Amino acid sequence: MSQQESTQTHVSFRDYKGRYKGLFAWIFSTDHKRIGLLYLYSIITFFITGVLLGIAMKLELISPGKTVMDPATYNAVFTLHGVIMIFLVVVPGLPAVFGNFFLPIMIGAKDVAFPRLNLLSWWVYVLGALVALSSLFMAGGPPDTGWTFYAPYSFKTNTNMLPAVLGAFILGFSSILTGINFVVTIHRLRAPGMNWLKMPLFPWTLYGTGWIQILATPIVGITLLMIVGERLFNIGFFDPALGGDPILYQHLFWIYSHPAVYIMILPAMGAISEIIPTFANKSIFGYKAVVISTLAIAFVGYFVWGHHMFTSGMSGTALYTFSLLTMLVAIPSAIKVFNWVSTMHKASIQLEPPFFWAASFLFVFMIGGLSGIALGVLTTNVHLHDTAFVVAHFHFIVFGGVGFAFMGAIHYWFPKIWGRMYNTKIATTGWMMFFIGFCILYLPMFLLGIQGMPRRYYDYVDRFHGPNIISTMGSWVLFVGLAVIIINLIRSAKKGEIATKDPWGGKTLEWTVDSPPTLENFEEIPVVEKGPYDYR
Amino acid sequence: MNTESAIQHIHRDDEASKLGMWLFIFTELLLFAGLFIVYSVYRYQNAVAFSLAAEQLSVTVGTINTVILLISSATIAMATSAIRLKNKKFTIILLGITLAMAVIFMVNKYFEWMGKFEHGLFPSSDILKSMGNGDTLFYGLYFFMTGLHALHILVGIVLITIVLVRVNNNSLNDDNPVLLDNSGLYWHLVDLIWIFLFPLFYLIT
Numbered sequence: 197m198s199q200q201e202s203t204q205t206h207v208s209f210r211d212y213k214g215r216y217k218g219l220f221a222w223i224f225s226t227d228h229k230r231i232g233l234l235y236l237y238s239i240i241t242f243f244i245t246g247v248l249l250g251i252a253m254k255l256e257l258i259s260p261g262k263t264v265m266d267p268a269t270y271n272a273v274f275t276l277h278g279v280i281m282i283f284l285v286v287v288p289g290l291p292a293v294f295g296n297f298f299l300p301i302m303i304g305a306k307d308v309a310f311p312r313l314n315l316l317s318w319w320v321y322v323l324g325a326l327v328a329l330s331s332l333f334m335a336g337g338p339p340d341t342g343w344t345f346y347a348p349y350s351f352k353t354n355t356n357m358l359p360a361v362l363g364a365f366i367l368g369f370s371s372i373l374t375g376i377n378f379v380v381t382i383h384r385l386r387a388p389g390m391n392w393l394k395m396p397l398f399p400w401t402l403y404g405t406g407w408i409q410i411l412a413t414p415i416v417g418i419t420l421l422m423i424v425g426e427r428l429f430n431i432g433f434f435d436p437a438l439g440g441d442p443i444l445y446q447h448l449f450w451i452y453s454h455p456a457v458y459i460m461i462l463p464a465m466g467a468i469s470e471i472i473p474t475f476a477n478k479s480i481f482g483y484k485a486v487v488i489s490t491l492a493i494a495f496v497g498y499f500v501w502g503h504h505m506f507t508s509g510m511s512g513t514a515l516y517t518f519s520l521l522t523m524l525v526a527i528p529s530a531i532k533v534f535n536w537v538s539t540m541h542k543a544s545i546q547l548e549p550p551f552f553w554a555a556s557f558l559f560v561f562m563i564g565g566l567s568g569i570a571l572g573v574l575t576t577n578v579h580l581h582d583t584a585f586v587v588a589h590f591h592f593i594v595f596g597g598v599g600f601a602f603m604g605a606i607h608y609w610f611p612k613i614w615g616r617m618y619n620t621k622i623a624t625t626g627w628m629m630f631f632i633g634f635c636i637l638y639l640p641m642f643l644l645g646i647q648g649m650p651r652r653y654y655d656y657v658d659r660f661h662g663p664n665i666i667s668t669m670g671s672w673v674l675f676v677g678l679a680v681i682i683i684n685l686i687r688s689a690k691k692g693e694i695a696t697k698d699p700w701g702g703k704t705l706e707w708t709v710d711s712p713p714t715l716e717n718f719e720e721i722p723v724v725e726k727g728p729y730d731y732r
Numbered sequence: 733m734n735t736e737s738a739i740q741h742i743h744r745d746d747e748a749s750k751l752g753m754w755l756f757i758f759t760e761l762l763l764f765a766g767l768f769i770v771y772s773v774y775r776y777q778n779a780v781a782f783s784l785a786a787e788q789l790s791v792t793v794g795t796i797n798t799v800i801l802l803i804s805s806a807t808i809a810m811a812t813s814a815i816r817l818k819n820k821k822f823t824i825i826l827l828g829i830t831l832a833m834a835v836i837f838m839v840n841k842y843f844e845w846m847g848k849f850e851h852g853l854f855p856s857s858d859i860l861k862s863m864g865n866g867d868t869l870f871y872g873l874y875f876f877m878t879g880l881h882a883l884h885i886l887v888g889i890v891l892i893t894i895v896l897v898r899v900n901n902n903s904l905n906d907d908n909p910v911l912l913d914n915s916g917l918y919w920h921l922v923d924l925i926w927i928f929l930f931p932l933f934y935l936i937t
Contacts, residue, residue, distance in 0.1 A: 430856035439865025
């Protein structure tokens with residue numbers, strides 16, 4: 197290795213000059229940090245698209261009757277919103293962005309186990325996204341089934357289902373590849389001395405997530421492939437006219453798509469488990485309990501899919517079993533919440549933006565979780581099924597839980613990724629607007645749902661008008677908050693103050709390397725002797 | 733370590749590659765597991781029709797294909813040993829036999845499918861529709877599952893060809909046999925799935 201190249205490896209990964217220049221230096225880079233950022237930029241783009249679609253829906257609902265779009269457009273908009281947000285944003289979300297960037301650093305490795313596979317999974321992601329979004333531009337118009345692609349409508353509708361379903365199938369592959377990569381990385385590349393119980397909690401949640409990605413995603417893959425077959429060859433798997441069973445589709449779909457919720461939420465919980473000890477300046481309370489609850493959620497999460505189908509027609513036994521198991525999955529989630537709160541108990545807390553996000557995560561996650569209990573109970577479910585209550589519930593979990601954790605994570609790791617500090621006052625203002633907007637947007641939907649307003653309708657009767665106006669206004673507040681946050685971060689990435697190695701006083705390995713990290717992360721692979729949150 | 737590989741930070745960890753391959757095999761098994769679930773549900777609902785439809789498939793052709801795949805699995809397993817014994821020539825021969833077997837399997841499959849098409853037995857054909865739902869589902873599953881399996885055979889052919897080329901130009905040798913090992917694992921998986929497809933479609937009548 198010549199002198200020049202050996203000094204090259206000690207510059208930051210962003211300044212490093214490889215074989216390619218410009219854009220190609222990024223899209224052909226096998227560096228896990230660059231891939232993480234590639235994911236970040238793609239996901240943010242899709243996220244903003246999804247948000248705009250959501251705003252459009254809320255605008256339609258500001259008054260009864262047609263406001264800005266007709267029913268067919270509304271159907272297309274909520275389908276696109278769902279497909280983009282679930283398959284392109286939230287499922288890859290934390291693992292692909294922060295998992296890629298920080299998993300190797302946090303376990304003391306130079307890269308993931310399969311760097312080229314890692315790059316491939318980003319390319320597959322982009323391919324899947326392009327295929328899915330091509331449905332917009334072809335004759336027939338965008339799909340209108342909702343992101344669940346329920347049979348038999350998904351192969352009866354004349355809209356462009358095929359690209360959307362095929363795109364989701366391809367995206368599943370990307371997710372599987374990331375999962376395999378992370379599980380192998382964690383098994384093989386932990387730094388010397390880092391045994392399983394010295395591993396930080398974010399990698400632990402990525403480990404649980406990786407297994408869910410491996411074990412659950414193929415099922416939805418094959419299910420979507422069956423829909424493709426159904427549309428292309430009229431096979432009859434889910435078509436009652438040909439002897440097929442649409443309920444079977446729902447089972448197969450949710451066998452994946454419920455665990456997918458845990459693919460989304462587990463890394464979010466992991467990020468929160470990193471943020472809270474750092475800002476509480478305290479070791480996490482009950483490390484082992486948090487680890488075990490992570491694995492318990494990943495495990496029990498497989499057996500609760502039936503709670504999406506309480507009104508679809510199942511035997512009584514199946515109903516009771518799924519309801520019971522749904523209650524059970526609340527226990528490990530609650531254990532985590534208790535541990536986070538206990539970590540903050542009697543701590544001298546640094547009040548910084550990442551902590552605000554983490555604290556508000558606890559708040560919205562509790563509301564989301566408890567409303568989930570209401571939906572998991574058979575009797576209330578019949579009343580609340582397919583109402584705005586369900587929409588509010590899963591937005592509190594998926595947007596409130598995962599979204600807040602994502603925001604927390606980006607504010608927490610920002611100085612490490614870009615090597616610069618952001619303006620914390622503006623960040624706090626942005627957080628506050630976002631949080632308030634979020635509550636104004638979704639809390640009224642619980643009320644609307646209890647009163648009986650169905651989801652996925654572009655119209656409603658007059659008595660639902662009031663809460664809908666409030667909800668729509670909330671979406672504007674949230675949007676302004678989001679704009680403030682994003683502009684602040686973009687500005688700071690270029691012009692912020694230079695950050696130190698460890699601006700927050702974190703104790704995990706990523707805070708021991710340069711900000712931004714060098715190409716190989718560590719000049720020497722560290723030897724780990726202490727647990728991850730050693731604050732004494 | 734040369735500079736190029738330092739830049740690409742490729743490091744070699746055969747254990748990791750094997751682990752990754754096994755995880756990938758899990759995902760493949762689960763992919764087919766979804767179809768096996770669908771199969772069992774519809775077989776349970778249409779027991780008689782499935783039984784009668786299965787009698788239409790040629791057990792002989794199915795058996796021949798089973799034997800072909802078993803032999804090819806054996807030869808690729810032998811190839812993984814041969815490369816460790818530094819017997820390049822024999823490795824190439826064994827891989828060649830594996831490839832030939834895979835191609836013969838596909839040829840058989842082609843004629844088998846064509847025969848069905850000639851009898852008007854394909855998804856959404858009028859004849860199939862007139863035969864009722866059980867037969868429609870049976871043949872739907874038959875084409876879908878064996879079709880997906882055949883797709884895996886094709887991927888396997890590509891994979892084994894790559895291995896063959898790399899053994900030939902010495903970039904895959906006894907020091908670095910993990911690609912051959914993983915291709916072998918993949919090929920066994922393809923074989924294993926067929927071992928389940930064969931009784932489900934041909935033998936249970």
